[in-house]
Amino acid sequence: APSCRSSRFNVPPSALLVARPVGVCSMMRLPMQASAEGLDAAFVGVPLDTGTSNRPGARFGPRQIRAESAMVRRYNGSTGAAPFDSLRVADIGDVNVNLYNLPDSCRLIRESYQEILASGCVPLTLGGDHTITYPILQALAAKHGAVGLVHVDAHTDTGDTALGESIYHGSPFRHAVEEGLLDCGRVVQIGIRGSSYDPEPHKYCREQGFRVVPAEECWMKSLEPLMREVRAQMGDKPVYISFDIDGLDPAYAPGTGTPEIAGLTPAQ
Amino acid sequence: APSCRSSRFNVPPSALLVARPVGVCSMMRLPMQASAEGLDAAFVGVPLDTGTSNRPGARFGPRQIRAESAMVRRYNGSTGAAPFDSLRVADIGDVNVNLYNLPDSCRLIRESYQEILASGCVPLTLGGDHTITYPILQALAAKHGAVGLVHVDAHTDTGDTALGESIYHGSPFRHAVEEGLLDCGRVVQIGIRGSSYDPEPHKYCREQGFRVVPAEECWMKSLEPLMREVRAQMGDKPVYISFDIDGLDPAYAPGTGTPEIAGLTPAQ
Amino acid sequence: APSCRSSRFNVPPSALLVARPVGVCSMMRLPMQASAEGLDAAFVGVPLDTGTSNRPGARFGPRQIRAESAMVRRYNGSTGAAPFDSLRVADIGDVNVNLYNLPDSCRLIRESYQEILASGCVPLTLGGDHTITYPILQALAAKHGAVGLVHVDAHTDTGDTALGESIYHGSPFRHAVEEGLLDCGRVVQIGIRGSSYDPEPHKYCREQGFRVVPAEECWMKSLEPLMREVRAQMGDKPVYISFDIDGLDPAYAPGTGTPEIAGLTPAQ
Amino acid sequence: APSCRSSRFNVPPSALLVARPVGVCSMMRLPMQASAEGLDAAFVGVPLDTGTSNRPGARFGPRQIRAESAMVRRYNGSTGAAPFDSLRVADIGDVNVNLYNLPDSCRLIRESYQEILASGCVPLTLGGDHTITYPILQALAAKHGAVGLVHVDAHTDTGDTALGESIYHGSPFRHAVEEGLLDCGRVVQIGIRGSSYDPEPHKYCREQGFRVVPAEECWMKSLEPLMREVRAQMGDKPVYISFDIDGLDPAYAPGTGTPEIAGLTPAQ
Amino acid sequence: APSCRSSRFNVPPSALLVARPVGVCSMMRLPMQASAEGLDAAFVGVPLDTGTSNRPGARFGPRQIRAESAMVRRYNGSTGAAPFDSLRVADIGDVNVNLYNLPDSCRLIRESYQEILASGCVPLTLGGDHTITYPILQALAAKHGAVGLVHVDAHTDTGDTALGESIYHGSPFRHAVEEGLLDCGRVVQIGIRGSSYDPEPHKYCREQGFRVVPAEECWMKSLEPLMREVRAQMGDKPVYISFDIDGLDPAYAPGTGTPEIAGLTPAQ
Amino acid sequence: APSCRSSRFNVPPSALLVARPVGVCSMMRLPMQASAEGLDAAFVGVPLDTGTSNRPGARFGPRQIRAESAMVRRYNGSTGAAPFDSLRVADIGDVNVNLYNLPDSCRLIRESYQEILASGCVPLTLGGDHTITYPILQALAAKHGAVGLVHVDAHTDTGDTALGESIYHGSPFRHAVEEGLLDCGRVVQIGIRGSSYDPEPHKYCREQGFRVVPAEECWMKSLEPLMREVRAQMGDKPVYISFDIDGLDPAYAPGTGTPEIAGLTPAQ
Known part of the structure; x- marks a missing residue:
């Protein structure tokens, strides 16, 4: 070998x-x-x-x-x-x-x-699937305390219960907030888009202090200025990076489970 | 319309x-x-x-x-x-x-x-997946009492716990036996094959009184004689028919989740 | 349920x-x-x-x-x-x-x-396929009179006969013009591209008074300014919206029947 | 080259x-x-x-x-x-x-x-698709007179009108009979199967004098004896061979348009 | 883990x-x-x-x-x-x-x-691809002397040069014969079929003393009797088993590179 | 016809x-x-x-x-x-x-x-695959002398030996340089990207006088200005255009053999 x-x-x-x-x-x-x-x-x-x-x-x-x-x-x-x-x-x-x-x-x-x-x-x-980020954040926070989060995704994944369950791929960051695993002022969610059950889909996130960057603010733009702001937001304390493949447009990753059109590009 | x-x-x-x-x-x-x-x-x-x-x-x-x-x-x-x-x-x-x-x-x-x-x-x-047969049999037995079973499958689905759980697609008929949902002398399992965790894979089934017809007994044969025997075995009391698509050879249904080679044909 | x-x-x-x-x-x-x-x-x-x-x-x-x-x-x-x-x-x-x-x-x-x-x-x-727009426009015009049209497509679909037939997916808007179903000054065709049988492929459309927006005028641009112009063009009279999936680049909808490269994006 | x-x-x-x-x-x-x-x-x-x-x-x-x-x-x-x-x-x-x-x-x-x-x-x-056999038989009969037919298929393709039309892939042999293109005593249809609109699906064919060999008569058998009989039936007059890919089991040709399970094998 | x-x-x-x-x-x-x-x-x-x-x-x-x-x-x-x-x-x-x-x-x-x-x-x-069997047999024969061979395949792979080359996936057993790597009386080739460049495709193999079992001798039969004969042919001296996936019918392994219809089944 | x-x-x-x-x-x-x-x-x-x-x-x-x-x-x-x-x-x-x-x-x-x-x-x-450009350039240079090259690709394809061989799809332009087939001042490579074995992946190309345009210089831009520069660079002497499909982003051509994300678009 x-x-x-x-x-x-x-x-x-x-x-x-x-x-x-x-x-x-x-x-x-x-x-x-x-x-x-x-x-x-x-x-x-x-x-x-x-x-x-x-x-x-x-x-x-x-x-x-x-x-x-x-x-x-x-x-x-x-x-x-x-x-x-x-x-x-x-x-x-x-x-x-x-x-x-x-x-x-x-x-x-x-x-x-x-x-x-x-x-x-x-x-x-x-x-x-994204459910797994919840226990990972539990382990991280147990060691490092509440962490910052750079989260690229089509969805905020801060849902409440679904089909009667609180643990599923739409809720990891809700659990993380509720258990104090996130340093909420150092959270950014990028690429968020898609239809919603609620007319104000980002309300919960913004109430926690998250920065939400919808996909439409990213279209046809370099994300370098945003990345500079994110670096400033994160500072030099521990940060977790969570990349959901559906943050990308389905053209680049068609196999994703919950595709939403008009997403990010690999270059971004 | x-x-x-x-x-x-x-x-x-x-x-x-x-x-x-x-x-x-x-x-x-x-x-x-x-x-x-x-x-x-x-x-x-x-x-x-x-x-x-x-x-x-x-x-x-x-x-x-x-x-x-x-x-x-x-x-x-x-x-x-x-x-x-x-x-x-x-x-x-x-x-x-x-x-x-x-x-x-x-x-x-x-x-x-x-x-x-x-x-x-x-x-x-x-x-x-086959997990669903367990609650279906519960409902049936609540109405009809223990039922007969004609079960076409690659697997007997009478497993004990897996990954620590008792409910999954490999165990519905174990639960059915344990809860008295099956009239065990009127159970036949047809097309059983594949490698196993146990050197005597059909022991449990036969101990319950099931008839197990391994796939190799079906190869290149008409199943009409078997079907006549099965009709006799079932008699005129209530029977449930459970057909797992992996009972067929994967050539006929390649999308099945747990394929096993050398299975039944649609003609059979 | x-x-x-x-x-x-x-x-x-x-x-x-x-x-x-x-x-x-x-x-x-x-x-x-x-x-x-x-x-x-x-x-x-x-x-x-x-x-x-x-x-x-x-x-x-x-x-x-x-x-x-x-x-x-x-x-x-x-x-x-x-x-x-x-x-x-x-x-x-x-x-x-x-x-x-x-x-x-x-x-x-x-x-x-x-x-x-x-x-x-x-x-x-x-x-x-796009043939169906012709009878739909007939029904609409019978009720509303000639309608405006916002048409997103790789092709203008204003062809003459093909293989000896006048009805096929390349001709619905030719029929619509000839039967007076369209308010031609309120027609816009967006995303048009691809090779052509004629060196002047949009001549017919422009002669009818259609606005033709070729794909190359849309590349790497927000279409919001165009949409404002289209709204003004349409006014407040009845409008039909016809969206051919091949208006999008084939990367986003590869299954389309007559793909043409370099099309619109979902964000547009 | x-x-x-x-x-x-x-x-x-x-x-x-x-x-x-x-x-x-x-x-x-x-x-x-x-x-x-x-x-x-x-x-x-x-x-x-x-x-x-x-x-x-x-x-x-x-x-x-x-x-x-x-x-x-x-x-x-x-x-x-x-x-x-x-x-x-x-x-x-x-x-x-x-x-x-x-x-x-x-x-x-x-x-x-x-x-x-x-x-x-x-x-x-x-x-x-099988529609094309109708005009081919017209051309053949114009030259040779009514011909024999060895027809391998899941369907007899002797249907009457469908969706109001008489010409489609389910009717070529009905037209052929009606126009005298077939020497009906020298027609054999092999591999016929599938559900039907009529409780007696082969009645029309048999009334014309066709031999119909349903798929179930072919299962798990060599077709050599049948082929000898077919050769005798055809004699030494002109014969047309029409092979519809759905005569085979869909395992061997899954792309066919109107699949029917339990068909012929390539070896047959 | x-x-x-x-x-x-x-x-x-x-x-x-x-x-x-x-x-x-x-x-x-x-x-x-x-x-x-x-x-x-x-x-x-x-x-x-x-x-x-x-x-x-x-x-x-x-x-x-x-x-x-x-x-x-x-x-x-x-x-x-x-x-x-x-x-x-x-x-x-x-x-x-x-x-x-x-x-x-x-x-x-x-x-x-x-x-x-x-x-x-x-x-x-x-x-x-099957080219690799040639060097494997070289290594085996260096240790064990000429070996017996049970070879399941659609092709005998005893070709001469192709496109001017002697080493490719159609020739490993020709090389093996020429270099004395095979105990030719203890070679059996099973499942051979397909069209050929030569009207007598198995001549070379039979001249070497190989037993060739064409696919048509296997159709719709148990191969247990053949397996008994093969065991007798091999005796108790070293044997190499070479299984080319195209020995199976393409229905069971459609991804193979050189498919030939009417092959073996997994049960065989 | x-x-x-x-x-x-x-x-x-x-x-x-x-x-x-x-x-x-x-x-x-x-x-x-x-x-x-x-x-x-x-x-x-x-x-x-x-x-x-x-x-x-x-x-x-x-x-x-x-x-x-x-x-x-x-x-x-x-x-x-x-x-x-x-x-x-x-x-x-x-x-x-x-x-x-x-x-x-x-x-x-x-x-x-x-x-x-x-x-x-x-x-x-x-x-x-791109290996073929090497002998094509040999034939061209034999007729025209060293030629200019417009090369769209994810890779520079100027590699040295791989797996011990000098001829493979990663080396055609290295051979071309070494044999004097290219007019190196008139070479441009566009869309280059991807990870590399060397921390300075374009060093060799630039030493030969090639212009290398990495993909990141093309992102979200019209390439018309670049095309004007390329035309000036090429002048009116013979030019070869070599387009590797992996120059495009894999979203547009997913079947390519060595995909690299974040590539060119068809519009470019």
């Missing part, structure tokens, strides 16, 4: 040396490791979709993201990002979820993330 | 009179009705897949079965079956399931079926 | 109360009704594609639009639109078309729309 | 000499020729699907059959068939159909086939 | 304990290991398809086989096979192939297999 | 006269011709994908481009382009490639293009 470590850091193996279809698919074909011990950052899969209200399938999200990630190389020549030059990163596999019981899956996720965070490692999550 | 009733019975509208793509898709394009009142038999959808252990998607089963059913005509010329000549049949829509809570979905299904059965109507279910 | 009416108006059932996969798919899961009687607006399907010159399939357009519409909620929080607060809307099913005879299908559509319009209801059509 | 002629006969080019993806796709990558002049047999496409009652798409049938035919080699080692050793065969392209007018398409097909037959060439048709 | 070892043997983790979508996809979700050291048998991927003459894609074969293998459980209840009770099995990843140079890929495969065989482990290969 | 020639020029047949699905698919359904003799420009297919590092399939590129090209008409009304009014254009089929040997395929391509160029015809290539 070809080596994919250079000095003390792991690097995605170059397709110049290892053919792209080669290898059991870890994220970016990085080495796999049983725990987060000794890592600066770790890819973790959370293969769950039983919290979704429309098309399921995100349970296979981690598997497919890993498969497609065989294309990713170690440097970003445009931005100069070179994460693998200074961070030890690996893929530590998936959380074992309970497909038949959402609250129990949340418990399993929370416990797994507490263990990852205890080792000092930063988790990079491959989802999974 | 073209009529699809003849005298006192409903009939699927003929494609000679109503073009096949025409109409909001009810089952066989039969009339839709809010309740089972006054019907001999009713198609009911149970759009649930949160009990599945592998590929989800069966929540859209009722929708797709209805769409494809636009091809079905009122007579079966080969067998002489002419159900619409003597039975009043309609589509009564779907049970409203709780996508985020399996036990609660089971309650909703059971209550809906109790209501359907109270009206004297025979329910014809469009699933949905 | 869960209720989807509030006071005297129908509303799309909330997915917080009725699971998205539940129900026989009417448009937005609104109530179904046999006729347009008593409605302010009605969704009507016209499942026809025998007028198409390239890829067929639009006969299943109404069925698929209804299926996907299960995602749509009652309010548009961005624009403030709340149609279901003041209009009684239902789905009245499909026109029964003659798949084998285009002129006869046109007659069937025209007659159905005359009946719908007679009840004072506004039809909201789910197509179907 | 590599040669694909050997002596005076054309042969499909060997993939050992010409790579399979190479070449503008004619049938079996045979030479193309503008007319049937000088050929023993000619492949002809009839890209029409406006006669179909359910899923369209067969208009692209000739194109796809040609693309997939790049796999076919010149000999059949099992049967010993070596058609290209003694017959001059080419692809003469498609009949130009009128997509918007079925009766006119029938006229165009009939005229094209009269021309092909006048040259003494045997046409091998790539369809197209 | 959940354990998947029991005592000294590895076992596929039960989906009752570890949810099916969980985990980086090794074969049957078995443990992964860098080398074959200490194993009785090892799954090895050879992700190569540059030897194919028609549709490529088999380079992703190992990845997809691993993904689908998440369904496989540890016992075969029908046959009593319980391989994981007595053999230590793991997934040792893929051979690093040279996508741009077939002979060099053959060298890389041969060398990898020599290493695997040196450790005393039996390789279980996930392909890849 | 309908005529598609007007006076001395060929023109794509109008879909008003010849139905779109009709005809064996040449490019734009233009006449086919065995050689380039007498043509101003010729479409040539190069159906090769064995140089690709990720998803193969481009070997069927020429076939699919031809199939989709049935939509293209003779004029571009927006730009006024009317190529068929003054140029004699035909489809001359495909180069016969060696699927199993990349360097030999390069030789075959080079020789074919030398022959085409010798006749004075301009080749318009339908690929095929």
Whole structure:
């Protein structure tokens, strides 16, 4: 098996040396490791979709993201990002979820993330429907206190109960607010759009102090000015980044479960 | 809108009179009705897949079965079956399931079926993953006592707990046995196959008195002799027929969630 | 079956109360009704594609639009639109078309729309290839006189005969002009593009007084200024809106039958 | 361009000499020729699907059959068939159909086939929905008188009017009977199945003297005995072979427009 | 991460304990290991398809086989096979192939297999197009001498040069014969069919002493008698089993690159 | 067969006269011709994908481009382009490639293009992976000397060896530089993006004097100013235009083998 470590850091193996279809698919074909011990950052899969209200399938999200990630190389020549030059990163596999019981899956996720965070490692999550962000934020806040949030999504995911349940993919940030997991003045939600059950769909978010940036404020614009404002808003305290693939326009990610037209572009 | 009733019975509208793509898709394009009142038999959808252990998607089963059913005509010329000549049949829509809570979905299904059965109507279910058979059998047994069962499937679905849960798509008949919903001497399971967690996979079923007909006993054979035996086994007491699409070979139904090779054919 | 009416108006059932996969798919899961009687607006399907010159399939357009519409909620929080607060809307099913005879299908559509319009209801059509707009305009003009037209499309659809026939998906607006169904000074065609049989493809349209807005005038621009001009052009007289899905770039709607690259975006 | 002629006969080019993806796709990558002049047999496409009652798409049938035919080699080692050793065969392209007018398409097909037959060439048709067999039989009978028919199909295609039309994909053999194009005692229909509008679906056929072999008589059997009987039935007078892809089980040809389960297998 | 070892043997983790979508996809979700050291048998991927003459894609074969293998459980209840009770099995990843140079890929495969065989482990290969069997047989014969061969395929793969090359997916067994890698009296080829370049397609094979069992000798029959004969033919000397997915009928495996109709069934 | 020639020029047949699905698919359904003799420009297919590092399939590129090209008409009304009014254009089929040997395929391509160029015809290539540009440039430079290059792509394709090989789809322009086939001051590469193996991914290109326009410089902008600069850069000496479909964002061409997000749009 070809080596994919250079000095003390792991690097995605170059397709110049290892053919792209080669290898059991870890994220970016990085080495796999049983725990987060000794890592600066770790890819973790959370293969769950039983919290979704429309098309399921995100349970296979981690598997497919890993498969497609065989294309990713170690440097970003445009931005100069070179994460693998200074961070030890690996893929530590998936959380074992309970497909038949959402609250129990949340418990399993929370416990797994507490263990990852205890080792000092930063988790990079491959989802999974958005329900999973609730237990992840629980684990983060237990360590760091209330965190800031950069949230890219078509939906605010601050819903109340649905079909009689409080835990599902539309409510993680409502729970997070109610349990004090978010530093609400440092929350921004970007790309929000779509029809709503309420004539004032962002009222709850704004009452909490969130900044809501609807998709229509992003159309046909560079988001660099917004990103500068977001950086100022976040300051230098802990921040969680939550990216829902439906934040993008469905043209770029047609497989998403709850598509909303007129979304963000990859360039943004 | 073209009529699809003849005298006192409903009939699927003929494609000679109503073009096949025409109409909001009810089952066989039969009339839709809010309740089972006054019907001999009713198609009911149970759009649930949160009990599945592998590929989800069966929540859209009722929708797709209805769409494809636009091809079905009122007579079966080969067998002489002419159900619409003597039975009043309609589509009564779907049970409203709780996508985020399996036990609660089971309650909703059971209550809906109790209501359907109270009206004297025979329910014809469009699933949905196999979890739904458990509450359906509860409703049936509450009315008829323990019932016989003709069960076509790749799996016996008599599993114990999975991922810590007792309710999921692998266990409905275990629950049915435990709650006395089945007349165990009048149970036959046909098409069973696939690898197993146990070296003696049919032991539990046979201990209950079920007849298990593995797929290999069906290969390349007419099942008419078996069907005669099954009719004798069932006698003239109430019987429930449960057909899991994975009983068929995946060549005939590739979209099934837990495919097992070497299954039954549609002719069988 | 869960209720989807509030006071005297129908509303799309909330997915917080009725699971998205539940129900026989009417448009937005609104109530179904046999006729347009008593409605302010009605969704009507016209499942026809025998007028198409390239890829067929639009006969299943109404069925698929209804299926996907299960995602749509009652309010548009961005624009403030709340149609279901003041209009009684239902789905009245499909026109029964003659798949084998285009002129006869046109007659069937025209007659159905005359009946719908007679009840004072506004039809909201789910197509179907663009041929169907010709008989719809006949019915509209019979009631309202020549109407204005906002037409979003890749093609002007003002062609002369094709393969010897005058009725097909490329000619509805030619017929409409010739029969005086359009108030030609109040016609705008937006998103027009693609190669042509004629070096001056918009000559006919401009000679009639239509405003033609080619796609290249829309690229990477907000269309709000254009929309203001269109509103002024239309004035307060009756207007028909005809939206051909191929007006959008094929990235957003790849299934369209006659795709042309470099089209409009959903945000536009 | 590599040669694909050997002596005076054309042969499909060997993939050992010409790579399979190479070449503008004619049938079996045979030479193309503008007319049937000088050929023993000619492949002809009839890209029409406006006669179909359910899923369209067969208009692209000739194109796809040609693309997939790049796999076919010149000999059949099992049967010993070596058609290209003694017959001059080419692809003469498609009949130009009128997509918007079925009766006119029938006229165009009939005229094209009269021309092909006048040259003494045997046409091998790539369809197209089954409507096209009607004008082909007209052309054949004009030359040969009433012909025998070996017809493999899920449906007898002897329907009366549909949606008010007499010409569509369900009626070609009804027209053929009525116009005396068939030698009815030498007609066999194999693989017939599916639900029906009539409790006695084969009555019309049998009254004409056709032999009808329902699919259930073919299940899990070699059809060699039947083929011997068919050869005897046909004798040595002219016979037309009409193979509808839905004669096969949909597992083998899922794209067919009007699928019926439990059909024939390719081996049969 | 959940354990998947029991005592000294590895076992596929039960989906009752570890949810099916969980985990980086090794074969049957078995443990992964860098080398074959200490194993009785090892799954090895050879992700190569540059030897194919028609549709490529088999380079992703190992990845997809691993993904689908998440369904496989540890016992075969029908046959009593319980391989994981007595053999230590793991997934040792893929051979690093040279996508741009077939002979060099053959060298890389041969060398990898020599290493695997040196450790005393039996390789279980996930392909890849059939070219790869040539270097695998070279490695095997270097250790065991000429081996017997049970070869299930639509094609004999004993071709001579193609497009001027001797190494491609149609020739591995020609090379094997020429280099003395096969014990030709102990070779059986099953499921052979399809059109051919030669009127006597099996002549070469039979001249070498191979038994060729064409598909037509297998149709609608149990293959148990044949299997008994094959066991007798093989005796107790080393045998290689080579299973080309196109041995099956394309209904069961439509993605294969060179499909031939009327093949074997999974039950066979 | 309908005529598609007007006076001395060929023109794509109008879909008003010849139905779109009709005809064996040449490019734009233009006449086919065995050689380039007498043509101003010729479409040539190069159906090769064995140089690709990720998803193969481009070997069927020429076939699919031809199939989709049935939509293209003779004029571009927006730009006024009317190529068929003054140029004699035909489809001359495909180069016969060696699927199993990349360097030999390069030789075959080079020789074919030398022959085409010798006749004075301009080749318009339908690929095929990007490896094929290397032998094409060899043939061009042999006739015209070093040429300018307008190269639209996600990648610069100036890589050194990969998997030990120098010829593959990532290196054609490296070879071109080394063999003096390019007039390096007249090279522009547009749309370049994606992660890289090197922190300075464009260094080599810029050292050769290429202009590199990364995708981020194109985002949400008209490229007309750039096109004016490119025209000035190219001057009036010979220029080759090489368009890799992955230059576009994958939303517009999802089937490409090595997709990179955030690419160009068709309008650009």
